[in-house]
Amino acid sequence: MWAGGALSARVLVLLRWMAAAGQGLTLLIVSGMGVEVPWAACGGAVLVTLVTNALLEWWLRQIGWQLKEGFFHLVVWDALTLTFLLHWTGGLQNPFALFYLVQLTLAAVALRASAVIGLGLLTTLACAWLWWKAVPLHMADGSHVPETLLTQGIFVALVLAGGFVLALLLALRRRSHRLQRERERLRAELDSRERFLSVAALATGFAHELSTPLGTIALAAEEMRAHPDAATAAVIAHETTRCQQVLQRLRELGQEATGLSAAPCAVSQVVETALNELPQAQRSRVQVSLRATGSLVACAGLREALLVLLRNALLASADADTVSLIVYEQAAQLRFMVEDRGAGFSPEMLRHWGEPFRTSRDPGIGMGLGLFFVRRLAASMHGSVEVANQPEGGARVTLLLPRHSPQAPAAS
Structure with missing residues (x-):
C-alpha cells in the first residue's frame, strides 16, 4: 500500500476504479428501488471518472508509477466529482455525503498539512453549496424518499466508509510497526558500530602509548649487545614496568567498561x-x-x-x-x-x-x-x-x- 513512504500510486488507481464502480452500482441499486436518478448527469460523472482513471493508469505506467505531486490534484478532482454527484442526488440528504470524510482521511495520511487544510476548506465550501443548491431526492412517482430507505442508505454508507477508514488505519499501523522495527534495528546497528569504534579507538590509543617504551626498550637492547652495563639494563627494566602498567590499565578499563568493576x-x-x-x-x-x-x-x-x-x-x-x-x-x-x-x-x-x-x-x-x-x-x-x-x-x-x-x- 505504501511506496517510498507515500501512498502507492497503484493503490490510488485501484481505489478510484473501486469508487467509480461503487458509484455506478449504487445508482443502479437505488434506481431499482424506485428513487429517481438523473442518469444524464450522474452517468456522465461516473463515465468521466472511468475515462480519467484509465488515462491516469496509462500515464503512470509510462512514468514508472511515480505520482509525486499529482496526488493533490486527483483528490481535488474526486472531491469535485463527488460534489457534482451529490448535487443531483439530494446533497447532504444523501447518506453517501459521508465519503467526504473518507477523502479527507485519505488526504490526511498522504498529503502535506497545507494541502489537507486546503482540501478541508474546499469540502466545506462544497457542503455549503449542497446545503443551498442541491436537487432534493425523490421517488420516481414524485413522492418523498421513505425514511426507512434513507436509514438503509445511512447504514450502507457507514459500513463502506468505516470499512475503508479501518483498512487505511490498519495499513498505517502495520507501516508504523515496520518502521519502528527498522528504527530499532538501525539503532542497534549504530550502537554496535559505536562500541566497535570505541574499542578500536582505545586499542589505538594504548598502542600509541606502548610504542614509546617499546621503542626505548629496543634501543636499549641494541645498546646492551654492544656495551652491556647496569644502567642500560635499568632502562629496560623501567620501560618494561611501564609497559606492564599500561597493559594493566587497559585490562582494568575493559573490566570497568563491561561492568565488572562498577x-x-x-x-x-x-x-x-x-x-x-x-x-x-x-x-x-x-x-x-x-x-x-x-x-x-x-x-x-x-x-x-x-x-x-x-x-x-x-x-x-x-x-x-x-x-x-x-x-x-x-x-x-x-x-x-x-x-x-x-x-x-x-x-x-x-x-x-x-x-x-x-x-x-x-x-x-x-x-x-x-x-x-x-x-x-x-x-x-x-x-x-x-x-x-x-x-x-x-x-x-x-x-x-x-x-x-x-x-x-x-x-x-
Whole structure:
C-alpha cells in the first residue's frame, strides 16, 4: 500500500476504479428501488471518472508509477466529482455525503498539512453549496424518499466508509510497526558500530602509548649487545614496568567498561590516582581545587578520562603555564573542569570536537582520540561533556557525571 513512504500510486488507481464502480452500482441499486436518478448527469460523472482513471493508469505506467505531486490534484478532482454527484442526488440528504470524510482521511495520511487544510476548506465550501443548491431526492412517482430507505442508505454508507477508514488505519499501523522495527534495528546497528569504534579507538590509543617504551626498550637492547652495563639494563627494566602498567590499565578499563568493576569510588581517590600517573614535571603544573572530597562517582574509565583532559591541557599550554583542575558538585552531578592557558579551540574543532581521529595538533603528537574517548565515557555513564573557550583565553573542558549516593560503599 505504501511506496517510498507515500501512498502507492497503484493503490490510488485501484481505489478510484473501486469508487467509480461503487458509484455506478449504487445508482443502479437505488434506481431499482424506485428513487429517481438523473442518469444524464450522474452517468456522465461516473463515465468521466472511468475515462480519467484509465488515462491516469496509462500515464503512470509510462512514468514508472511515480505520482509525486499529482496526488493533490486527483483528490481535488474526486472531491469535485463527488460534489457534482451529490448535487443531483439530494446533497447532504444523501447518506453517501459521508465519503467526504473518507477523502479527507485519505488526504490526511498522504498529503502535506497545507494541502489537507486546503482540501478541508474546499469540502466545506462544497457542503455549503449542497446545503443551498442541491436537487432534493425523490421517488420516481414524485413522492418523498421513505425514511426507512434513507436509514438503509445511512447504514450502507457507514459500513463502506468505516470499512475503508479501518483498512487505511490498519495499513498505517502495520507501516508504523515496520518502521519502528527498522528504527530499532538501525539503532542497534549504530550502537554496535559505536562500541566497535570505541574499542578500536582505545586499542589505538594504548598502542600509541606502548610504542614509546617499546621503542626505548629496543634501543636499549641494541645498546646492551654492544656495551652491556647496569644502567642500560635499568632502562629496560623501567620501560618494561611501564609497559606492564599500561597493559594493566587497559585490562582494568575493559573490566570497568563491561561492568565488572562498577563500584563507586571516592572522587579524591580518583583524582589523586590520575595525578600520580603524570610525570612530576607535569604534575607540579596542575592546580587542583577539590570541592567534593566526600562525593562518590563511578570508577569506570574516569581516571583515564581525567588523564586525557589533563594531558591535552598541558600540551596546549606553554611549559611555564599552569593548568587548573576544579571538581565540584552541582545538583546531582559532579563537574570535573579542566582549564588551560593555551590558544583555545579553533572554530572548526568546536564544531567537530569529540569526533575520532580529529585533532588540531601535529599528528605525531596527538591522534584525535582523547575527547572522543571522554565523550563516549560520559555517554555510557549518563553524563555529558561541555567544551568551550574561556573569555580570557585558553580552553575549558567540563566532564559532567552523575553523583553516587553518599551511602554507597567506596571501592578499595
